Amino acid sequence: MVQGTTMPRAVPSVDVDNEAAARAAVTHLLALGHRRIGHITNAPTVYAAAHDRLAGYCQALETHGVPYDPRLVYEGDFTDDSGAAAMRTLLDLDEPPTAVFVASDVVALGALQVIRERGRQVPEDISLVGFDDIPLVSHLDPGLTTIHLPAFELGQRAGEMLLSLVWGNTLEQTRVLLDTELVVRGSAGPPPG
Secondary structure (H helix, E strand, O other): OOOOOOOOOOOOEEEEOHHHHHHHHHHHHHHOOOOOEEEEOOOOOOOHHHHHHHHHHHHHHHHOOOOOOHHHEEOOOOOHHHHHHHHHHHHOOOOOOOEEEEOOHHHHHHHHHHHHHOOOOOOOOOEEEOOEOOHHHHHOOOOOEEEEOOHHHHHHHHHHHHHHHHOOOOOOOOEEEEOOEEEOOOOOOOOOO
């Protein structure tokens, strides 16, 4: 179901727990009553973050007894255009999803544009959850529910790790995973009907 590779564990790194964050996003949609949830990745799944976010999506579905449907999963490529293309395909399905978890806010902007072009409303017709919490998404109408990344702390911890290596110190941890936070705004609601 989930293919790709994750970053080798011996390489010093600072990241967020992408699997846990994706699980939280999809679990939020499941708690609202959605059972047909699409997923658009942030990048091809050979990238560790995209692979892990897809894995979290799958884990949330499995935990809640919702079967995985490969027709609901499309790869993004970091751009809003890729989100638009994926959303067109999802909306053209005989039974489109009632919600979509998009693993990047930038990719989600393209998905949102297509939803509106098709005359559908968020969240009344389709719910949308993003990932990253870029500043723009809080100003959308409705604001995008998303996963907040601790961007400052990511940079700070990576800088500290790098300086420690430069100074010849031994690292206590070679892989640091920071927590994320689900920011609930207006783009996700119960399924229609």
